[in-house]
Amino acid sequence: MRSVVYTKPGDSSVLTLEERPVPTPGPGEVRVRVVVSGVNPTDWKARQGGTYGDDLPFPEITPNQDGAGVVDAVGDGVDGLSVGDHVWLYMAAASRPTGTAQEYTVVPAARAVRLPEGTGFDIGASLGVPAMTAHRALTTHEHGPDRLAPGALNGKTVLVAGGAGAVGHAAIQLARWAGATVVTTISSDAKAALATAAGAHHTVNYRDEDASAQIRAIAPDGVDIVVEVSIPQNAALVAEVLANHGLVSIYANNGGDEATLPIRPNMSINARYQFLLLYTIGDEALTAAAEDVTAALRDGVLPVGEAAGLPLVRFSLEDTAAAHDAVEQDTVGKVLIDVSAE
Numbered sequence: 001m002r003s004v005v006y007t008k009p010g011d012s013s014v015l016t017l018e019e020r021p022v023p024t025p026g027p028g029e030v031r032v033r034v035v036v037s038g039v040n041p042t043d044w045k046a047r048q049g050g051t052y053g054d055d056l057p058f059p060e061i062t063p064n065q066d067g068a069g070v071v072d073a074v075g076d077g078v079d080g081l082s083v084g085d086h087v088w089l090y091m092a093a094a095s096r097p098t099g100t101a102q103e104y105t106v107v108p109a110a111r112a113v114r115l116p117e118g119t120g121f122d123i124g125a126s127l128g129v130p131a132m133t134a135h136r137a138l139t140t141h142e143h144g145p146d147r148l149a150p151g152a153l154n155g156k157t158v159l160v161a162g163g164a165g166a167v168g169h170a171a172i173q174l175a176r177w178a179g180a181t182v183v184t185t186i187s188s189d190a191k192a193a194l195a196t197a198a199g200a201h202h203t204v205n206y207r208d209e210d211a212s213a214q215i216r217a218i219a220p221d222g223v224d225i226v227v228e229v230s231i232p233q234n235a236a237l238v239a240e241v242l243a244n245h246g247l248v249s250i251y252a253n254n255g256g257d258e259a260t261l262p263i264r265p266n267m268s269i270n271a272r273y274q275f276l277l278l279y280t281i282g283d284e285a286l287t288a289a290a291e292d293v294t295a296a297l298r299d300g301v302l303p304v305g306e307a308a309g310l311p312l313v314r315f316s317l318e319d320t321a322a323a324h325d326a327v328e329q330d331t332v333g334k335v336l337i338d339v340s341a342e
């Protein structure tokens with residue numbers, strides 16, 4: 001089979017396309033013929049040494065955590081998945097040497113989730129990192145739900161920082177599905193149009209000097225949950241717009257690795273700052289997210305593509321390096337790799 005690999009950390013030139021044997025699933029695992037591989041910032045950051053440093057944990061690594069495809073072999077002891085099932089994958093390469101930038105990949109059965117009838121592989125390959133992260137960000141409010149479903153966020157206002165980003169897009173869709181009023185920040189009219197297409201009720205340009213006043217005008221009592229991509233840049237704004245007992249879910253270090261928070265305003269409103277990393281949130285949170293995301297898929301509320309606010313940018317498996325570069329260079333939308341025919 002064709003497999004993209006790297007054996008040392010570095011820029012995208014370390015990626016090469018090789019022939020490798022088709023892997024065999026062990027007990028509790030399934031083998032999936034990958035149709036579409038999804039690329040996220042985590043994939044180029046890991047390849048560049050951001051996760052493992054210079055000492056790769058495996059002699060050879062195939063990148064990409066996300067993907068979608070067809071189950072084509074099932075290991076002993078796997079219940080609930082059969083050959084021929086269409087699945088979406090999450091954390092395919094977490095603590096494992098091989099991800100989805102290859103024609104066949106083996107994953108623990110829990111990381112292959114059946115796609116509802118009629119849900120395509122492009123959507124499936126866009127879910128793992130973005131939607132699972134968004135789910136966690138929306139489910140740790142002190143007085144909020146720990147699961148998402150229609151009505152779960154009724155009466156709550158959610159502020160999604162960067163609504164034209166991949167995680168931001170999923171956060172808008174899930175929050176809207178769950179009944180929240182969704183406000184999002186963006187940096188241009190074009191990104192406002194994408195966030196609106198995703199389902200945001202309101203958009204505010206975070207570069208406007210009066211951005212917090214605009215958000216307060218939309219949400220006079222403040223916002224209940226902030227899905228935050230850049231707390232170093234947004235800490236002051238967040239403290240100005242957060243409601244009493246508000247939650248700030250910090251899932252990224254865009255804009256720097258250290259932030260300064262105004263203590264007194266946050267204290268006065270009993271603010272909670274909740275950090276999260278998908279790889280370490282634990283199986284319970286991952287399973288809850290996978291189930292709720294699949295329920296949202298059944299309701300048809302996680303579309304991708306320009307009309308849904310997330311333009312698709314496609315590459316071939318041979319061009320995996322260019323796909324990684326596109327994500328690293330902040331391409332707007334979702335970067336996908338076509339791996340094999342449907």
Ligand SMILES: NC(=O)c1ccc[n+]([C@@H]2O[C@H](COP(=O)([O-])OP(=O)(O)OC[C@H]3O[C@@H](n4cnc5c(N)ncnc54)[C@H](OP(=O)(O)O)[C@@H]3O)[C@@H](O)[C@H]2O)c1
Binds near residue numbers: 041162254
């Ligand atoms: N903790 C986790 O488990 C986890 C999971 C997923 C992703 N991440 C991390 O999250 C980050 C985003 O991932 P992604 O796939 O969503 O990337 P993406 O598609 O490139 O989106 C990033 C978005 O952030 C926006 N942004 C940047 N600075 C902003 C600011 N100060 N205020 C508001 N918006 C701002 C950008 O818009 P503008 O350029 O217009 O500002 C862009 O739309 C990456 O660093 C990734 O590694 C972490």
